[in-house]
Amino acid sequence: MLEYAFMQRGLLAGLLLGAVIPLVGMTIVQRRLSMIGDALSHASLAGVAAGLVGGVSPIAGAIVACLVGTLCIEGARRGLRDQAELAVAIILAAGVGTAGVLSGFVPNASSLNSYLFGSILTMSNDEVATIVAVCAITLFTCGFLRRSLFLMAFDERQARTAGVAVETVNLAFMVVVALVVAVASRTVGSLIVSSMMVVPVACGLEMARSWRQACILSSLAGVAATALGLVASYYLGLRPGGTIVLIAIALLVLAFVGRRLVGRA
Amino acid sequence: MTDAVLQAPESRLPPVDLFGVHFSYGRDEVLRGVDLTLGPGEICSLVGDNGAGKSTIARLAVGELRPTAGTVRLFGENPARFGRWDLVGYLPQLPPEAASRFPATAIELVSAFQGTGARRCRPSRAQRREQSLDALAQVGMAEHAARMVRELSGGQLQRVRLACALANDPRLLVLDEPTTGLDRESRRELCALVAAAHSSRGLAVLLVTHDQGVLGSLGGSVLVVENGLVSRRED
Numbered sequence: 001m002l003e004y005a006f007m008q009r010g011l012l013a014g015l016l017l018g019a020v021i022p023l024v025g026m027t028i029v030q031r032r033l034s035m036i037g038d039a040l041s042h043a044s045l046a047g048v049a050a051g052l053v054g055g056v057s058p059i060a061g062a063i064v065a066c067l068v069g070t071l072c073i074e075g076a077r078r079g080l081r082d083q084a085e086l087a088v089a090i091i092l093a094a095g096v097g098t099a100g101v102l103s104g105f106v107p108n109a110s111s112l113n114s115y116l117f118g119s120i121l122t123m124s125n126d127e128v129a130t131i132v133a134v135c136a137i138t139l140f141t142c143g144f145l146r147r148s149l150f151l152m153a154f155d156e157r158q159a160r161t162a163g164v165a166v167e168t169v170n171l172a173f174m175v176v177v178a179l180v181v182a183v184a185s186r187t188v189g190s191l192i193v194s195s196m197m198v199v200p201v202a203c204g205l206e207m208a209r210s211w212r213q214a215c216i217l218s219s220l221a222g223v224a225a226t227a228l229g230l231v232a233s234y235y236l237g238l239r240p241g242g243t244i245v246l247i248a249i250a251l252l253v254l255a256f257v258g259r260r261l262v263g264r265a
Numbered sequence: 266m267t268d269a270v271l272q273a274p275e276s277r278l279p280p281v282d283l284f285g286v287h288f289s290y291g292r293d294e295v296l297r298g299v300d301l302t303l304g305p306g307e308i309c310s311l312v313g314d315n316g317a318g319k320s321t322i323a324r325l326a327v328g329e330l331r332p333t334a335g336t337v338r339l340f341g342e343n344p345a346r347f348g349r350w351d352l353v354g355y356l357p358q359l360p361p362e363a364a365s366r367f368p369a370t371a372i373e374l375v376s377a378f379q380g381t382g383a384r385r386c387r388p389s390r391a392q393r394r395e396q397s398l399d400a401l402a403q404v405g406m407a408e409h410a411a412r413m414v415r416e417l418s419g420g421q422l423q424r425v426r427l428a429c430a431l432a433n434d435p436r437l438l439v440l441d442e443p444t445t446g447l448d449r450e451s452r453r454e455l456c457a458l459v460a461a462a463h464s465s466r467g468l469a470v471l472l473v474t475h476d477q478g479v480l481g482s483l484g485g486s487v488l489v490v491e492n493g494l495v496s497r498r499e500d
Contacts, residue, residue: 030366030367030368147377150369150373150377151377151378153367154363154364154367154369154374154377155357155359155363157329157355157357158355158356158357158359158426158429158430160327160328160329161327161328161329161350161353161354161355161439162350162377162378163348163350163351205368208368209370209411209413210368210369210370210373210411210413211368211369211370211373212373214368
């Protein structure tokens with residue numbers, strides 16, 4: 001399997017994203033922003049469709065769409081505090097609607113499908129380089145802002161009086177989330193990336209005895225699910241995105257059962 | 266208090282100063298010209314009916330809200346431009362479900378609050394751990410340092426949150442309904458800890474409460490928030 005260059009590229013990109021998506025997912029889950037992951041993944045699909053119609057890189061289209069989506073969501077969250085969830089749902093609907101309309105103009109429908117559920121077969125070196133760069137930016141940002149993100153995950157109000165520039169940190173974090181969602185559309189697929197922000201995190205939370213452990217175990221669960229999913233999809237001819245998420249759910253069930261068995265012993 | 270602390274300029278400034286403050290949630294004007302000064306080392310409790318604006322005053326004082334008219338000063342500065350957050354300990358109301366799902370240990374939480382403030386160098390990890398253990402010991406929670414926050418009782422959680430608020434040896438402590446949901450024993454313990462912090466560190470306390478027991482044990486002045494204004498309660 002590893003003798004094929006496309007598989008090497010796919011594994012490199014997949015494993016990096018497998019580690020990084022749950023890392024941002026940890027903050028997203030604790031701050032109850034999972035809906036934003038869904039909204040951005042649908043915005044990325046609209047960007048992919050726009051890229052395919054316009055003849056430019058679909059990942060570039062997804063990045064632009066996700067960044068625009070992030071700015072709209074942040075604007076709505078600040079301006080409509082009481083109805084922020086409604087605003088996120090409207091942006092999600094706008095993403096689906098735009099993607100649906102543009103899909104009718106995509107020359108080759110199968111190319112759009114590959115971004116819905118992920119595909120590693122046709123990933124270029126440039127796309128892998130983009131994914132590596134985004135993962136490096138994400139790791140640096142999450143590392144640099146780890147204390148602020150931790151405090152904001154506990155209580156945004158107390159974080160503010162602990163000297164955290166909540167608005168600035170939030171915007172920086174959401175930009176990073178937008179970048180991750182956009183580039184992940186190629187590997188795990190736009191419709192599945194938000195699941196990868198939640199399921200490995202649930203695995204980590206099930207087993208962890210501290211925040212640090214939860215972050216590490218979530219990332220490890222993401223890497224394990226991605227590695228097993230990519231190998232299974234190669235040998236069984238399955239879509240990688242769906243396979244990765246189903247394996248992540250299987251890991252969650254194992255963690256859940258294992259913890260209860262250990263608790264009884 | 267040490268001499269250095271007593272001589273610091275912020276020790277002479279009123280920690281909280283509100284003058285002619287108005288505030289509205291949409292079209293609903295909650296505060297209509299509130300004047301309130303909390304001097305260094307003073308205790309001031311705000312009481313009043315639900316929705317009277319008690320918590321709003323606390324939130325304005327720490328810059329969480331901005332007044333629609335009037336001025337708010339935190340140690341002499343506009344809270345929007347305030348940079349010395351190490352001088353302020355804040356215990357806002359926390360939704361019960363927020364802590365019940367948070368996957369961190371007590372010491373991780375307290376440690377994250379160590380070294381707040383623009384003029385302070387953030388201590389090393391080992392120093393933060395040592396200081397956090399000390400802060401937890403002061404609220405009687407050292408033996409629970411490695412426990413997950415979500416496993417603590419309501420009273421234990423409030424003591425850990427108090428350790429967070431006191432982690433940087435502040436000059437002002439703002440408490441918003443700190444005893445809500447606690448049993449009588451936990452309320453008594455929390456009040457004793459706040460009173461001890463006040464007397465040993467000389468910190469000013471701005472307290473929002475419904476709890477008559479808290480008022481009795483902490484002392485200080487009591488202000489009634491009513492019809493958008495505050496007035497001193499004479500007992």
